[in-house]
Amino acid sequence: MTLDFSYTALPGRVAFGRDRAADLIASELERLGLERVMLVAGEGEAALAERLTAGVRDRIVTVFDGVRMHVPNAVAESARAAAASAGADGLLSIGGGSTTGTAKIVALTSGLPIVAVPTTYAGSEMTPVWGLTTDARKETGTDLRVLPASVVYDPALTQTLPAGMAVASGLNAMAHCVEAFWGPGANPVTSLHAAAGIRALAAGMRARASGAEGTEAADGEDSLLYGAYLAGSSFAVAGSGLHHKICHALGGAFDLPHAQTHAVVLPHVLAFNAPALGASDAQAMAQALDADDAVTGLRRLYADIDAPSTLAELGLTRAQLQEGIGIVAARLPIPNPRPVSPDDVAAILTAAYGPEA
Known part of the structure; x- marks a missing residue:
């Protein structure tokens, strides 16, 4: 067999465990040394996010819940402003692809590290791809700044999906x-x-x-x-x-x-x-x-x-x-x-x- 290819492994860490999301979030924030975190979670994910972050409340300085599908530019600007105003040193996203995408668009300009906790099977938490919609046109790009530093996978969080x-x-x-x-x-x-x-x-x-x-x-x-x-x-x-x-x-x-x-x-x-x-x-x-x-x-x-x-x-x-x-x-x-x-x-x-x- 003759092979001719190149492969670049991407940086990042994955922690996988059923019913362990809360503990894994705490350990990943601690491992990364994050003490002033902006929590990104849509309104529909608020109760779940509150439960999973009960043990790290002292590390969360603000919450952004204005998540919208395809990350409209107005949402991006609002999320970036919230992170800057709070002096955040990291981002914790709990939700589906739109939530991860919102955290990514903040990281794109701020360089803040992301801990992503997916609640769907979007897969975007593993990629350095960002997306932003302006005037009904979606732009995408690739940048390692948006690749989450840690991803917490807990099957108990997706099992309740309709x-x-x-x-x-x-x-x-x-x-x-x-x-x-x-x-x-x-x-x-x-x-x-x-x-x-x-x-x-x-x-x-x-x-x-x-x-x-x-x-x-x-x-x-x-x-x-x-x-x-x-x-x-x-x-x-x-x-x-x-x-x-x-x-x-x-x-x-x-x-x-x-x-x-x-x-x-x-x-x-x-x-x-x-x-x-x-x-x-x-x-x-x-x-x-x-x-x-x-x-x-x-x-x-x-x-x-x-x-x-x-x-x-x-x-x-x-x-x-x-x-x-x-x-x-x-x-x-x-x-x-x-x-x-x-x-x-x-x-x-x-x-x-x-x-x-």
Whole structure:
């Protein structure tokens, strides 16, 4: 076997343990020497955040709860001002991808270290990728300042997710794994992590969908959150391509729900790119999905877990579909294993929109 690749491991620490989030938060803040922390948690996460930080109240100097999806510029400015006014020396984010993203946008300009406690399977806590929406256009970038210094994973925090949100969030993580196979920085190490992530996520989502209880349910949740970690860590190195460019464009322009948009678009981008995948990657992805080919395996998984299937059901209108095609096409060329034309963008998005298109 002849190999020719480069791989840069990213700095950061992961602490994983069921029902241990509060203790792990305290130990990670202590380890990093953080004494004036801004807590970032949306209003829906306030009660959970209060419970998890009961033992470190003396270290929290302010709370920012103005979290919004896709991190609008006004939210970013407000969060940055709050951290500066309080003299914060670190950030503690407790919540989903939008919460992590808000902490990241503060870290981008301040350099403050982040301790991230994810409550969904977003995976963004493992990446140095930031996102900011200005005038309905979402901009993304990569900067090591936004990569959390510590990540606390506790499956007990995700086990209470409503079934629909768990499916969508899990498929968002799945999208990170799939795109890691063809991202601009993809290599054998990221593909290995991505395949393991796909396998863990699929098993966990099927356990969720089956209504498993007791030990089986706990094992499924552990698998889901472990898969999310693998998804984020593989995507962080491999980078983004066509799938994420589409989803970020649609989310920023039309305020579509982030995870659900990823879930709907993924099968269509995979079907488009499948013919261009190398034989080893195609086989690894198919095996991780327990199928003869990845497209069939992913579609079977979607059927098993009752996944969201169309952009129309997420609220996108026909007029917005056409606008969205134009927005994505204007960003071409996009890194991708197969060349993408404006007609290809239109075909992918029209298929994702659903029969109503």
